[in-house]
Amino acid sequence: MKKTLRKVLTLVLVLVVTLSFTSTVYAEGRIMPLAGRETWDAGGRYVGSFTLEGGNITPVKTMGANGKLRVYGFANAENNGNPWWIRVQIIDYSTGGVIAETTTTPRTSSQQAYSVSLDVVKGQQIQIYMSYVTFPVNDANVSIYYLLST
Numbered sequence: 001m002k003k004t005l006r007k008v009l010t011l012v013l014v015l016v017v018t019l020s021f022t023s024t025v026y027a028e029g030r031i032m033p034l035a036g037r038e039t040w041d042a043g044g045r046y047v048g049s050f051t052l053e054g055g056n057i058t059p060v061k062t063m064g065a066n067g068k069l070r071v072y073g074f075a076n077a078e079n080n081g082n083p084w085w086i087r088v089q090i091i092d093y094s095t096g097g098v099i100a101e102t103t104t105t106p107r108t109s110s111q112q113a114y115s116v117s118l119d120v121v122k123g124q125q126i127q128i129y130m131s132y133v134t135f136p137v138n139d140a141n142v143s144i145y146y147l148l149s150t
Contacts, residue, residue, distance in 0.1 A: 039064045044147035052086065052140045055131035060093050063120040067150040071128060072115035077140035081108050084136040088114050093125035103133060112140070120148070 041064035050056060052075060063069065075086050083106040090100040100118035120126070130142060 038062070040069070040146055040148055041065060042067060042148050042150045044070075044145065047144040047146060049141060049143040052130055052132065052142045055129065056142075057091075057130075058128045058144075060125045060127055063122055063124045063126070063148065065148060065150050066121050067119070067148050068117060069120045069126075070115060070117045070147045070149075071144065072113075072147070073143040073145050075104075075112040075114065075130075075140040075142045076110055077136035078138050079108065079110055079136035082134075082137070083108050084112070084132070084134045086112055086114065086140070086142075087131050087133050088116050089129045089131075090116060090118055091127045091129055093127055099126070106134065110136075 037059045039062045069090075071088070071090065077084065085104040085106045087103045088101060089098045091097065092099045100116050102114055102116040104112045104114050128144065132140075
């Protein structure tokens with residue numbers, strides 16, 4: 001009985017360790033959710049900043065008004081003079097399709113500015129996906145702002 005119990009506990013421990021590594025790998029994967037679900041009302045504000053690790057996607061952002069949405073910000077990274085750039089895509093949450101996108105100009109400086117605009121309707125849900133086209137020396141720190149004009 002003790003041997004069977006020991007084997008079962010060992011199996012459970014192995015399973016728990018395996019599952020914990022699986023979730024860690026996902027958490028360190030190419031797509032990481034940022035911030036929380038929120039409604040973006042008319043006007044503008046700073047949303048937040050994060051470290052771009054290959055590719056990052058925000059949770060759902062619900063539009064609080066009809067109008068023109070502009071998502072913009074900066075990416076800063078050390079690059080040792082090598083050109084690098086990023087792609088920013090706005091994804092319609094209901095369809096999964098890209099509804100707007102921009103790619104920054106390749107630069108050798110440490111800062112990239114981005115801006116992408118599109119028309120939105122109240123209640124529309126979007127996500128913002130950012131990825132590297134070419135990697136800098138280290139992961140970039142990226143800020144996100146929005147302006148919703150009615």
